[in-house]
Amino acid sequence: MSPAGAQPSTQVRRDTVQGSSLAAKPGAVSSRNSQSGAEIADVIAEHVAVNADSRHSRAVPEECMSVIDPGAENAQPFDQGAQDPDLASLLGQILITRGMLSEQQLQFALSEQRERGGRIGQILVENRFIDGGQLAEVLAYQFDMMRFDVGMEPPSPEALLHLPADFCREAGVVPLRAEEQDVLVGTCDPTDSSVQQRVVAMLTGHNVSWAVITDADLTQALRLYDADTAIGESGMPDSGAPARAQQTVVADTEDIRRQVSLKPAVRLVNELIEVALREGASDIHAEPEFDHSLVRLRIDGELRHILRISMPAHNMLIGRAKLLAGLDLGRRAEPQDGHFSAVAGEKQVAVRVSVLPVVGGESLVLRLVAEDGELPSFPSLGLSDDVAHTLRTVLDRPQGLLLLTGPTGAGKSQTMYAALGRLLRRSLNIVTIEDPVERNVPGFKQIQIDERSGIGFADAFRSVLRHDPDVIMVAEVRDLETARIATQAATNGHLVLATMHTNDAIAAIPRLRAMGLETYMIATGLTAVYAQRLYRPSCTHCGEMRPIEARLREMLKGLLGREDVPEQEFHGIGCPQCAFTGYGDRRAVGEIFVLDENAQRLIYEDADADALREYATGTGMVSLREAAAQKLAEGVTTAVEVMRVGTAS
Ligand SMILES: [Zn+2]
Structure with missing residues (x-):
């Protein structure tokens, strides 16, 4: 190699890039972590410009030499005996040493290359001296890259987003894997350093590493870019949107x-x-x-x-x-x-x-x-017969407040729609106050609140009351004002449904108190509190009974506060039907506390949550934990799932 100082400046800087990253460690080209990152970025930008016109010329000897030389100095196993330092010959020597190619075949291919140009590997494949897979393997070995088989592992959609299809097609590369800043790019021709540098420049800020793929791999991967039309393109800009300004179209x-x-x-x-x-x-x-x-x-x-x-x-x-x-x-x-x-x-x-x-x-x-589809029903959500029956009796009352509680992701809104669906059949005037409206239901008057323009739940509620509703659904009680209007309406001939964020049914009562709602309003307005969680039943296609681990059984005993916990669980081992998760679609499990005269008296007496809970379970309320444990005992789900549901908050 000529001394760097004797080269034109572009050449010197290009060598710097290759010496510091590409050639030193061909498998991991980084444009970010290198100390001279800014300098390299400059050089790459310059290099891309320089190479813009020669992008179709592959395996330019000068390019190849600068990549392969340091490798030769580092004593790659096969170049010691190579008579010709030329890259094509080196590849040929590896193939010969491995017994994949004869000397005559190599000479034939080299003479063909001299006549018509092109990549030596490609010529060997075209002459059927070796196949594409063998070529890829040897190239991967020669350039210390990974061999990637697209047939075995297709590129991830996220990875494909990193480079445009047209560029990939033209340059013979395709992104295969992407995670955080790391992108693995497959190339058909690891000898083409100009393509590698263009990719690194396009993926500035990423750590690019390389794998060798065959031409067949590339074709297969590029097919994944082809457009499909699963979503109808029938969109319209909203009428309120600002008019289009043609001159701003870039x-x-x-x-x-x-x-x-x-x-x-x-x-x-x-x-x-x-x-x-x-x-x-x-x-x-x-x-x-x-x-x-x-x-x-x-x-x-x-x-x-x-x-x-x-x-x-x-x-x-x-x-x-x-x-x-x-x-x-x-x-x-x-x-x-x-x-x-x-x-x-x-x-x-x-x-x-x-x-x-x-x-x-x-x-x-x-x-x-x-937009459409039937409203869910209690059984379709998975509610037990007892709980569904109790909910229906509460909904059949002409007035009162029913609170649906649970943490985020407990499926409260689905259960709310199921409850409203039941009321819809009785041709009542139903008004909902939502944030956001999650489902357009014909037959409901649905109001979207807008806190930014000052229309909160309480304001909307007051307007709704003037609209002569039978049923009012308020998506969430999060302040005293809304809680007060809701309980007042519930004692004035309206059925009010609302959700709250509490861990269990009983906790709603101290929560309303903590908001500042008067004890008598809670006692007279509140009819029932329903608390819900979602659990995953084990997959019925691959599920089988197995013993529960001793450690888990101990945890279950602690959770349920009793010694007699099941010894077996129904466990899905994973199959295509459950996408190998072992579980089916989530189902609801809930507890419902209906306030009777005694409960009202306890609230008047400022009884704490423990006293209320004791009363509720004493009069037959099945707690969330017990309801989940029942699913375990019935052979529906696993102990782990019961622990998850029982400890979720
Ligand atoms: Zn399964």
């Missing part, structure tokens, strides 16, 4: 449009909507945070983190949502609103799209409103 809109039509973007949006519906979420949020994006779901009113995605994935998500809602892809500095319809399984949902420019990019909120 030149790359077509590029964005192409990108967000790619399968990974389509799949990301579809999968997020499916997950959100499965989890009973009302909103999907995606917002930039530093160099990545946080995706969160709003479940029972609370935001829960579910996923961290890269910024390219975030931008694709935003672009896809805009495309579906008919919004302006190029306009990124103004808020935009729109909507589209999506079908996930048997559910049809209206998706309201809101995009807001924020620091670091754009923030996205997708609000999901179920």
Whole structure:
């Protein structure tokens, strides 16, 4: 190799890159952790510009030499005996040493390469001297890279989002795996360092490592980019949205449009909507945070983190949502609103799209409103006959307050809709006050509260009372004012349904007291409190009875406060039907405390939670823990699941 000082400056700096990262450790090229990261980024940018016109020329000898030379100095096993330092010959020597190729075959291929150019490996494969898999294995060995078999492990959708399909097709690379900042990229030609440098430049901020794939692997992986159309593109911008300004449409809109039509973007949006519906979420949020994006779901009113995605994935998500809602892809500095319809399984949902420019990019909120389908019933949710029967008797009363309680994700809103569905059949005037409206139900008058414009639950409630309702559902009692109006209405001929955040049914009473609600209002207004959790029944396709571990049985005894706990559990070992989780769809389990005269007296006497609980269980209330334990005893679920439900708060 010539002394660096004798080279033109571009060449010197390019060698610096290769010497410090590519050649020193071909399997892990980093543009972030290296001490001279900024310098390398400069060089890469320069290099990309230099190579822009020569991107189709593969295996330029000078390029190959600069990659392979340091390896030769580090005594790679086969180059010692190589008569020709040329890369093609080196590859050939490895194949010959391994007994995969004869000297004559190599000479034939080399002469063909001299005549028509091209990669030596490709020529060997075309002549059927070796197959693609053998070539990939030897190249992986030669360049100290991993051999990746796409047939065995397809690229993840998240990984595919890191590079555009057109570039991958042209450069013969494809992202295979992505986790946090690490991206594993497959290449058909590890000798082509210019492609590697372009990839590193495109993935600035990521740690890029390399794997060798065959041409067949590449074709198969690229197929995953092809667009599909699971979600109908029938979106419309909302009438209230600002008018489009044609002059702000940027030149790359077509590029964005192409990108967000790619399968990974389509799949990301579809999968997020499916997950959100499965989890009973009302909103999907995606917002930039530093160099990545946080995706969160709003479940029972609370935001829960579910996923961290890269910024390219975030931008694709935003672009896809805009495309579906008919919004302006190029306009990124103004808020935009729109909507589209999506079908996930048997559910049809209206998706309201809101995009807001924020620091670091754009923030996205997708609000999901179920459009049709039957309201759930108590049995369909999994409620036991006893609990469902008690709930029905409470709902059949002309007035009173029924509280539904439980932590976030306990499925309260589904049970609420089931309760309202029962009332709907009696042609009552039903008004709901929700935040947000999770489901459009014909027959309900549904009010969306808007705290920002000053219309809270209490204000909405007062307006509703002037609307002559029979039944009022208020999504959440979170302040004294709402609690007071709800209990007053419940004693004035209205049936009021509301949710609260408490761990069990009894805890709602001290909670109302702590809010400042007068004891007599609790005693006279409150009819019943229902508390709920969701548990997972074991998969019926792969479930089998097995003994419960001694350690778990001890924990169960502690949880239930009794010695006689089951010795066996029904446990799913995992099968395709349950996606190898061992569990089926979540079901509800609940406890209900109906206030009778004695309970009212206890409340008047300021009895504490323990005294109330003792009275409730003494008069037949089956506690949440016992209800869950019953599912274990009945051979429906596992001890671990009972522990999870019993300790959830
Ligand atoms: Zn199963």
